[in-house]
Amino acid sequence: MLRTENLTFKYTQQLEALRFPDINLKTHENLLILGESGVGKTTLLHLLSGLLKPVTGKIFIQGVPINTLTQRKLDAFRGQEVGLVFQKSYAIKTLNVIENLSARLFFSKTTVNIEDINNLLNQLGLKDCKNNNINELSEGQLQRLAIALAVVHKPKVILADEPTSSLDDNNCKIVMELLVKQAKQTHAHLIVITHDHRVKPFFKNAITL
Template sequence: MAYSSLNKRVVFIKFRMIQTENLTYQYKKRGAILSFPNIALEKGKNLLILGESGIGKTTLLHLLAGLLKPVTGNVFIDNTDLNALKSNKLDKFRGKNIGLVFQKKHAIVSLNVFNNLKARLLFSNALVHNKKIEIVLKQLGLSELKKNKISELSEGQLQRLGIALSVIHNPKVLLADEPTSSLDDKNCKIVIKLLKNQAKQTNANLIVITHDHRIKSFFQNSITL
């Protein structure tokens, strides 16, 4: 926690891991302008962002990840302004500091489960520790499947692999896009608990963007678009 002295008084300033200011986005020059509420999250805090289909939830997630450039506004992660980074530096920053859980599975089909996680570490320029991979696989109930091909996994196993791929490099921010929308109540709870536990393990901020109101009770902080 940073502080400064002013007129013999100490003013404490809470450090914010994620902060957005006046974000807007427009897909076409004459299309509708999407405006988003400001976000300010301290390190380790979680946030649920709710909204109906077509309201711009995935757009907001892509802005937070630096996959899209806003028309106006800024996204700060760990005091880094994503808009100020050139594409190659932004790619490196994202690969190291952000974990993404997409609706569609993004595993490499030519690699088995274990080697998918090794590849993710290499992509992040992180050291490859086989023991670390084994630990994450165990935490997510995938140890017995580490040599399996991606085509041999069930939907639930693919979902857990997606979480493993998003946390294996110890990101500072974990972004999940509709992680429970296609799940029944039982598996919905399992996936949210897995996401929260993995974020806690690495002291990462978890932001879940969804239209699924079933998971609202799992979050202290939420906003509706």
């Protein structure tokens, strides 16, 4: 379950506060958040992940009011329960593919199971490059690795920031199908923020900022 109430955020005193619609996702429900640049999509994603604290309002993930947690508890909660898919790859360049995924599990205090990692890599078409260094991967492989890093620890919420904006139609479809499939397999909420209207058919729930 993911729920928000009366969320607002302000970057400086001079700027007008950003106000966001309430979200109420039940088990297995996903959400598309649409909007043009500058309307606060990424800000909302950062609020939902706990990377920013709202000025007003509450955020509940699995019943936990995350914006009331101490920084230490919030870091631990985010590491275990939230998966983030960024536009840019944040894989550790000194580690190979499988080492990156093992490190993600280690930092989320999740048991490293090589069989589970291999299964995930196989599902995402990365098994043949599991021992490759990051600089040996194509853009498409880096994108699939970003998805793997976001779901390997089986989070309750997967947040994706413009995952298809630079892709052609075929790769847009492939990436969205992978995200929806991985969210379903890990019983997670998938929340995608984007200005890309091509992803609308993948969602029953959508809001526009």
